Amino acid sequence: MIELTELTKTYGSSTVLDGVSLRIERGGVTSIIGPNGAGKSTxxxxxxxxxxxDGGRVTVDGMDVDRAPGREFAKRLSILRQExxxxxxxxxxxxxxxxRYPHSQGRLTAEDHAQVEAALGFLDLVPLAGRFLDELSGGxxxxxxxxxxxxxxxxxxxxDEPLNNLDMKHAVSMMRQIRRxxxxxxxTVVVVIHDINFASAYSDRIIAMREGRVAYSGTPAEIMTSEVLLDVFDLEVRVEEVGGARIGVYYR
Amino acid sequence: MAATTPATAPGTRQQNRGPGARGYLAAAAAGAAVLALSVVSLFVGASDITPARLVGDPDARELFLLSRVPRTLALLLAGAAMSVAGLIMQMLTQNRFVEPSTAGTVQSASLGILLVTILFPGAPLPVKMTAACVAALLGTLLFLGVLRRVALKSSLIVPLVGIMLGAVISAVTTFFALRYGLLQTLGTWESGDFSGIMRGRYEQLWLVGIMALTAYLVADRLTVAGLGRDIAVSIGLNYRAVVALGVGIVAMVSGVVVSVVGTLPFLGLIVPNLVSMVVGDHVRKGVPWVCLLGGGILVLCDIVSRVIRQPFEIPVGTVLGVVGAAVFLVMLLRRRNVG
Structure with a gap:
């Protein structure tokens, strides 16, 4: 379980996180949504x-994030930010x-190699495995x-915003892989995501943030309502049930 | 993910190939080329030394061991180490245009030597060397500190910041040199020159060889640093320690090379870039190539500098500047993705 207690962060005079307390239980996909500047990525x-x-505490399975030794923590939690x-x-x-670095410190065992191949297979990267990163497309x-x-x-x-720079097809396939x-x-996957409909269709829980605070937290059914979305995004959103998912329509 | 995912097809394991036959062949060819250049370097020069004379003539043998062997060794060591220093800087700053002479490092080393020369005129080489290393360290840290405050870190802004910083430090150096009548002395280490290298005057360069080896030993950490602080921290690396280690190696290499042979421009820029194009940025795979190519290019430039105006020599730094600028231009024009 990830537990945040009275977490604060300020940049100069602007408060980005204003005393956030939150629990993210183990398992499943949790999406963090909210308008720009709500403090999601922070x-x-x-x-x-x-x-x-600047204040407050974060623990992961009881381990204090500030004090946990880097290598041990790296075996428990990983983070990927925008490229x-x-x-x-x-x-x-x-x-x-x-x-595999936290596990092997650069000396890969047979098991490490097996995990590398498994991860490559999981993301359909086997045909690209020998290519240089700068020869690939953004997706x-x-x-x-x-x-x-x-x-x-x-x-x-x-x-952090794993769908950035991805076209529709790759965005869908990324969300499927996250779900898988x-x-x-x-x-336990936590994603910051801009598209509320991806959040709705693929998450178990949604955390909606506004002005440095957690405004709402709940299942997609609880969060994906016109009232909640109006409050969070200050925007009229019509919510409809499409193919088993609640979809917000806000384009016009 | 061990238990829950079935392992992928067994056939995929064989793609974990090492360098492969072609890689070994290329390495052997490159090694042979550098060896051949070194042999040429040993037998080129003002006095006529041939392999035959080495066998029969004790004077020739003495000259050979006193002057020729140290010179070639010094070229190989300095060329390899300066190139490795460039590679490290590029990883730490995540920028392909940064090397010790575009980061204020080399200029700081030069200022350090000058200050010692002014304050303690008779100081022996080890003292000057230490001053150069300390100054190089401070200058590099200043560069990284300035970078941290620069909001826009586009691929061209970073080296521009370094070049400007270097120019400011150079100006200070020139001012003091002018003031104390040391401009000519300054010239001796501003331009790399191996003509004064002989036994007893190059051994410090083994230190930079050790530094290059150290870089190889911590190569994985340097590669991760090249992936950026976020990824480094996420996989549990002490990022600050890696940066400190990298900067330490770069400062030591620059300080020693500048105080023993002078500035060697462009090596740290072109060699890692050429290697990156073929081998990539995996530092453990890159360092051996960077060493071979860096040493080889410097030996070649030194041969040119010795034969082009025989019996006179021109400083190898000058040849290096011409060759390096040309190679760099070609690289810039051919490579669109410069990071």
């Missing part, structure tokens, strides 16, 4: 210990191998990074 980044908070500008010329397989590269994170074999996987990671690999 919260995820602090949970993933890439950013220090940065610089693309290292590593092959896909070499990148995924670095996911393929994103898949390679996700494969690396899965290969780290942590109970918790945090993904939760269902068949038993991971």
């Amino acid at each position: 919260m995820l980044t602090i949970i993933g210990r890439l950013l220090a908070s 940065n500008q610089f693309t290292t010329r590593l092959t896909v397989r070499d990148l995924v191998r670095f996911g 393929q590269r994103q898949r390679a990074y996700v494969a690396m994170v899965l290969c780290q074999d942590t109970d918790y996987v945090l993904l 990671a939760a269902d068949s690999l038993g991971k």
Whole structure:
């Protein structure tokens, strides 16, 4: 379980996280939604210990994020942020191998190799395994990074806007793979996501944030209502049931 | 994911191939080429030394061991280490245009030597060397500190910041050199030159060889640093420690090379980029190639500098500048994805 207690973060005079307390239970897919500047990515980044908070506490299975030894923590929780500008010329397989680093410190055992191949297979990357990252499309590269994170074999996987730069087809396939990671690999996946309908269709729980606070938290059925979405996004959204998922229509 | 996912088809394992036959062949060819260049380097020069004379003439043998062997060794060591330093800088800054001379490192080393020369005129080489290393370290840290405050880290802004910083430090150096009448002395380490290398005057370069070896030993950590701080921290690496180690190696290499032979521009820029194009950025796979190519290019440039105006020599730094600029231009034009 990930537990946040009175978490605060300020940048200069603006408060990005305003005393967030929250529990994310083990298992399943949890989506964090909310308007720009609501503090979604900041919260995820602090949970993933890439950013220090100004106050409050984050624990993962009782481990304090600030004090946990890096290597031990890296076996329990992994985080992937949006891609940065610089693309290292590593092959896909070499990148995924670095996911085993917390376990092997660079000396891969037969089991590590098996996990690397499993992660490559899981994300359909076997045909691309020998290619350099900078020779791939944005979507393929994103898949390679996700494969690396899965290969780290942590109970918790945090993904910051994994659908960025993906076209429709690849966005759907990424969400399917995230769902599958939760269902068949038993991971607890937390994603920050902009598209409320992807959140609705693929998550077990949705956390809706606004102005640095958790405004709502619940199942997609509970969150995907016109009232809640109006309150969170300040936008009229008609919600309809389409093919078993609640879909918000907000284009006009 | 061990238990829950069935292992992929057994056939996929064989794709974990190592360098492969072609890789070994290429490595052997490159090694042979560098060896051949080194042999040429040993027998080129003002006085006529041939393999035959080495056997029969003790004077020739003495000269050979006193001057020729140290020179070639110094070229190989300095060329390899400066190239590795460039590779490390590129990983740490995630930028392909950064190397010790575009990050203020080399200019700081030069300032360090000058200050020691002014304050303690008779200081022996080890003292100057230490000052150069410390100054190089401070200069590199200053560069990284400035970078952290620069919001826009586009691939061209980063080296521009470094070049500007280097120019400012150089200006300070020139000012003091002018003030204390040391401009000519400054020239001796501003431009790389191996003509003064002989036994007893190059051994410090073994230190930079050790540094290159250290880089190989911590190669995986440097590769991860090249993936960025976020990924490094996520897989449990102590990112700050890796940066400190990398900067330490770069400063030591730059300080020692500048104080023993002078500035060697472009090596740290072109060699890692050429290697990256073929081998990629996996530092453990790249370091041996970077060493071979860096040493080989410097030996070749030194041969050119010795034969082009025989019996005079021109500084190898000058040849390197011309060759390096040309190679760099070709690289820029041919490679669109420069990161």
